Amino acid sequence: MNDEERTLRARLNAETGKLEWPEVERHFARGAVVKVSASLDLVEVAARMAGDDVAAIRGWMEAGTLCRASDDDARIWGARRPLFWAVVAAPWLLVQEIEYSDAP
Template identity: 55%
Template structure:
């Protein structure tokens, strides 16, 4: 798939979802948090393209991390809604600064 087509497809598949609907994916260990500084669709495209260099750089900066129990507790307590997109087997999510990684 062409870069532009991939990004358009991912953008069309990105939407808001309640945390409660993501909990089962979290339990499977496949929820990945993308900080608000990054574009969620671009991050998803890099995952789909297996761009190891970009992903490693973002992981080293803490801009992409696997969701932790702390994330899950905060999201449950706030009854939040997150932006999400699936790049199988991963579910990439992004919330506001107060709900994301730190």
């Protein structure tokens, strides 16, 4: 990994944060939410997307560990109100569920 890649990962790591469903929902409405499996490192995925690493992205998509959020996902998230780790890899918002909330 070169200095530019390390800098990108450090920046993306600093930009990650926890979001609740209502904050994610706005991005879902514009079709910009990508689900990242808990088996993947969120920052690594964001870095690969920012670097346009087509091979890695395709591999994750084929494995089912990376995909655009679906209407079914939105219905489930709306009912369960999970908390997410999230980071932007423009134009996408990458999310990983981290816990459930009992919020109404």
